[in-house]
Amino acid sequence: MNKITKIALLTSGLLLGSSAFAQDAPVKIAVLMYGMKAEFVQLMEKAAKEHPEVKNGNVQLTVYDGRYDPMVQNNQAETAIQTKTDAIIINPMDYEANIDVVTLANKAKIPVVVTNARLNTDLMTSEVVSDDVLGGYMEAKAVLKKMNCQGNVVIIEGPKGGSGEIQRGQGNDKAIAECGPGKIKVLERKTANWSRAEALPLMENWLQKHRGQINGVIAQNDEMALGAIEAIKSANLNVKDFAIAGVDGVSDAIRAVQAGEMVSILQDAHAQMQGSIDVALRAVKGSSYQPQSDIWKQYESQMKWDNGTAKHYSVPWTEVTTENAAQLLDARK
Incomplete structure (x- = not known):
């Protein structure tokens, strides 16, 4: 070589x-x-x-x-x-x-x-x-089932302009419409930006503004549902008197499900x-x-x-x- x-x-x-x-x-x-x-x-x-x-x-x-x-x-x-x-x-x-x-x-x-x-x-x-439309539909159906499709709800939305807020909102609206005309009244609808900390004062204000009138809380994620639960407890109200649901399946929400305080739809x-x-x-x-x-x-x-x-x-x-x-x-x- x-x-x-x-x-x-x-x-x-x-x-x-x-x-x-x-x-x-x-x-x-x-x-x-x-x-x-x-x-x-x-x-x-x-x-x-x-x-x-x-x-x-x-x-x-x-x-x-x-x-x-x-x-x-x-x-x-x-x-x-x-x-x-x-x-x-x-x-x-x-x-x-x-x-x-x-x-x-x-x-x-x-x-x-x-x-x-x-x-x-x-x-x-x-x-x-x-499928966020389906997720929003499922959580709203859980709330409305507990309410027997009769009464007043508030909707805590995700960040405006995000697909979660848009599509879960579509699912929420679909479930509400299925109850029939005039059956469900949406008292308030506002974003808390997926945040438990933002949902807490928002729900506190709504509880004061609509004293004794809120039957259900549709929160587009669990963190905001948990903030609403904190507000209800802070007002010395019984959480189990409300129908509450969120989406995600975070750990605190799963524990709240175990306590009978809310429904959560797990997003994997x-x-x-x-x-x-x-x-x-x-x-x-x-x-x-x-x-x-x-x-x-x-x-x-x-x-x-x-x-x-x-x-x-x-x-x-x-x-x-x-x-x-x-x-x-x-x-x-």
């Missing part, structure tokens, strides 16, 4: 080694969360870190706190793109404003998966969400986030990638993997009951 051949072989070996190393490099995924204060979002972050591909080092996550500002999220998408992320997962704050994230990602040829909340576009790679944070990571990895790695999360077996009859290329994945809702509450809490330990 002459000197030139040896050099060629050595160079070839180095290049092969470099290529193998590149293939083994972790996939970089940027996760853009609308804000990190609420337990539900923290459950999503926990699920992301527990994904098998993250735990074994095959995925490198960067989680961004959008601070409840769609413009911040758009800027964070730019940062993620500039730092050569392989995929973006966004839990959007705003149904319209955060379309820019999809536009930016598409321009950079980076797959983007929308999770939890929705965007008013179909140009993303995929979305892994739950674990499935939404782990499903999103699997779909993002399929977009990056191609058809050879097989989903690693157990959520696809859990929901096999309701949500098919479909080769990881479906435009829309719908994670089912679960009503929290006194029968399943302890099991749901145990799963979080």
Whole structure:
């Protein structure tokens, strides 16, 4: 073997080694969360870190706190793109404003998966969400059932302009309409921005303004339902005299269900986030990638993997009951 051949072989070996190393490099995924204060979002972050591909080092996550500002999220998408992320997962704050994230990602040829909340576009790679119209319908039906479709309700809404507020509101309205004309009166309807702290004074004011008239509380998430419960207790009223429901299945709400104080419709944070990571990895790695999360077996009859290329994945809702509450809490330990 002459000197030139040896050099060629050595160079070839180095290049092969470099290529193998590149293939083994972790996939970089940027996760853009609308804000990190609420337990539900923290459950999503926990699920992301527990994904098998993250735990074994095959995925490198960067989680961004959008601070409840769609413009911040758009800027964070730019940062993620500039730092050569392989995929973006966004839990959007705003149904319209955060379309820019999809536009930016598409321009950079980076797959983007929308999770939890929705965007008013179909140009993303995929979305892994739950049907918020159905969730809003289910929670309102629970309230109205306890009221026998007769009386007065207040509706505590999510942040204005977000898909959760828009679509859960549609579900709320559908359930109310089914009671029939004049059966249910909506006394108040206002946002508390998914916040327990904001819902508390809002409900306090409504209890004073409509003394003895409020029969039901439809809160578009559990945190706001829990704020309403605090206000009712602070007014020395009996919580069980009210029909109250929320959405998400956060831990305090599950405990409130156990106490007979409210109904909660569980939104599966674990499935939404782990499903999103699997779909993002399929977009990056191609058809050879097989989903690693157990959520696809859990929901096999309701949500098919479909080769990881479906435009829309719908994670089912679960009503929290006194029968399943302890099991749901145990799963979080």
